[in-house]
Amino acid sequence: MKNLPLLLAAALVLAACAQKSDVTVTRSTGKVVTKSRSEPIFYNGKTYQLDFSYLESAAAFDMKVSGMSSKQQKDAVQLATSSLAYFACPDGQKGRLANTPEYDSGQWLMQARCA
Numbered sequence: 418m419k420n421l422p423l424l425l426a427a428a429l430v431l432a433a434c435a436q437k438s439d440v441t442v443t444r445s446t447g448k449v450v451t452k453s454r455s456e457p458i459f460y461n462g463k464t465y466q467l468d469f470s471y472l473e474s475a476a477a478f479d480m481k482v483s484g485m486s487s488k489q490q491k492d493a494v495q496l497a498t499s500s501l502a503y504f505a506c507p508d509g510q511k512g513r514l515a516n517t518p519e520y521d522s523g524q525w526l527m528q529a530r531c532a
Contacts, residue, residue, distance in 0.1 A: 449531050450505045460496045467500050475528060477515040478505065482525040490518055493525035506531035 451471035458467045466483040478501060482493040494514060501512030510531040518527040 447507045449507065452505075454504055456500070456504070458496055458500055461492065465496060467497065469497070469501065469505075471505075472528070475515070477528040477530040480527050480529055482527075483523060485525060487520045490520070490525065494518055494527065497525070497527060498529055501529050501531065 449471075453468075453470035455466070455468045457464050463484070465485060467480070468483075469478045469480040471477075472479050480497045480501070482497055485493050485496075498512035498514065502510065506512060512529045513532040515528040515530050518525050520526075
């Protein structure tokens, strides 16, 4: 009888381990998601607008970052490429620039692809 509480505790632990997990594991398809997006992105304490669409002819995404100044090229590139990796690239791939960014009418314009 002295070991009864110990045996009951061990039985509960074993029963808990035997239950099926409610977690569903999914794997990436390994394909680039070419769906166009328009997203507000919170970056460095401010919210900017990111718009991108896939250009079949260039095999790259046409990207626009609004709300940054002409002096924020590095920030615009970082926001665009990291967002592309999150929204469109397969697991393990990053967004990479495909051209030199340009600033025009309050927007940073660039092309990027998953790599």
